[in-house]
Amino acid sequence: MGTRPLLNRRLAGMGTTIFAEMSALAVATGSVNLGQGFPDTDGPREIAQAAADAVLSGKGNQYPPGPGIPELRTAIAEHQQRFYGLSYDPDTEVLVTAGATEALAAALLALLEPGDEVIAFEPFYDSYAACIAMAGAVRVPLTLRQPTFRPDLDELRSLITPRTRLLLINTPHNPTGLVLDPSELAAIAELAVEHDLLVITDEVYEHLVFSGTHHPLAALPGMHERTVSISSAGKTFSFTGWKVGWVTASPALVSAVRTAKQYLTYVSAGPFQYAVAEALRLPDDYFDTFRADLLRKRDLLADGLSAAGFRVFNPEGTYFITTDITPLGEKDGIEFCRALPERCGVVAIPNAVFYDDSEAGRSLVRFTFCKKDEVLAEAVSRLRRL
Ligand code: PMP
Ligand code: GLN
Numbered sequence: 001m002g003t004r005p006l007l008n009r010r011l012a013g014m015g016t017t018i019f020a021e022m023s024a025l026a027v028a029t030g031s032v033n034l035g036q037g038f039p040d041t042d043g044p045r046e047i048a049q050a051a052a053d054a055v056l057s058g059k060g061n062q063y064p065p066g067p068g069i070p071e072l073r074t075a076i077a078e079h080q081q082r083f084y085g086l087s088y089d090p091d092t093e094v095l096v097t098a099g100a101t102e103a104l105a106a107a108l109l110a111l112l113e114p115g116d117e118v119i120a121f122e123p124f125y126d127s128y129a130a131c132i133a134m135a136g137a138v139r140v141p142l143t144l145r146q147p148t149f150r151p152d153l154d155e156l157r158s159l160i161t162p163r164t165r166l167l168l169i170n171t172p173h174n175p176t177g178l179v180l181d182p183s184e185l186a187a188i189a190e191l192a193v194e195h196d197l198l199v200i201t202d203e204v205y206e207h208l209v210f211s212g213t214h215h216p217l218a219a220l221p222g223m224h225e226r227t228v229s230i231s232s233a234g235k236t237f238s239f240t241g242w243k244v245g246w247v248t249a250s251p252a253l254v255s256a257v258r259t260a261k262q263y264l265t266y267v268s269a270g271p272f273q274y275a276v277a278e279a280l281r282l283p284d285d286y287f288d289t290f291r292a293d294l295l296r297k298r299d300l301l302a303d304g305l306s307a308a309g310f311r312v313f314n315p316e317g318t319y320f321i322t323t324d325i326t327p328l329g330e331k332d333g334i335e336f337c338r339a340l341p342e343r344c345g346v347v348a349i350p351n352a353v354f355y356d357d358s359e360a361g362r363s364l365v366r367f368t369f370c371k372k373d374e375v376l377a378e379a380v381s382r383l384r385r386l
Pocket of ligand 2 (some may be wrong): 019020035036037085149174
């Protein structure tokens, strides 16, 4: 095969995702897995039943319509209206995707030219860097720094150049738990309008906000026509394996994203789309209970990690806690996470892998709390051995 590397230049250096590596390590070592963010309890029984019924009654077993089944597109539009007062036309302004991951990929592939610059908060969710690279674009990180991880908006302004095409925002933010507040969102929106930038906003943790409330960027003045909003059923309804996500945006943006999407998966998850349409219409009680339950788990894990000697940055949202391992006499999160299963039977994620400036995240380690109380308690008791 000659000497030319098989993996192309755009993807060079991007090996196995940290989530796959760490989940495999958890299985191999019998560790408690607080690494990859997936709940160990499935979502509502009646929603699982709706998926089973769809399969058995022949709904969605053949290719669903390219943009998603009308029932789900309508339910997504109703959800945006119900929670945020945002109006989207289910026929022209909603697109169903294979999870938020495909929505992000399709949006970046559709909207970027090679050489375009994309400003994103780092640490960034791992698929951002890969998809920006696959689009041939250039990522420009705005580093979120401890202890607050709040973005420096003057620095954001200073990063904008004539080549900047797009801002890639994530709120609530994985892995720091930062939730952008109304003044930060307003400043970001003003910059986007002033410099005529597109915005992709990843809001998959929209229903997991513990302090304040989630505010969609698309609601701000001038943002409707330039914002691609992305969310997913995985986090909100605890069915991460179903991979049902969606985009809401103006007709022109949805049309662009759909063009790329139709050549990625074309369509996916037919029967699950029917079930997610029902899930989005669950009463407020479901969303309130889900959040309250996770808030309790957050506090359980945060207290346990503090007691074990970690410096804890309490998240305002998401189901992740970022910690600093320096008080434990440790410096390097990657080494720490590779050794942790052997040392005490727990798996976590080193935040450094989400940074270009790996020094900024070197001593930071992420734990998820979307696990049963007894699993969290067991993890905490193991970590106290450190
Ligand atoms: N964005 C963020 C910030 C995430 O944490 C995740 C995964 N949990 C995704 C996107 C991907 O979501 P999905 O599983 O729906 O593809
Ligand atoms: N989003 C999940 C996390 O941050 C992982 C999803 C994946 O494995 N791609 O843990």
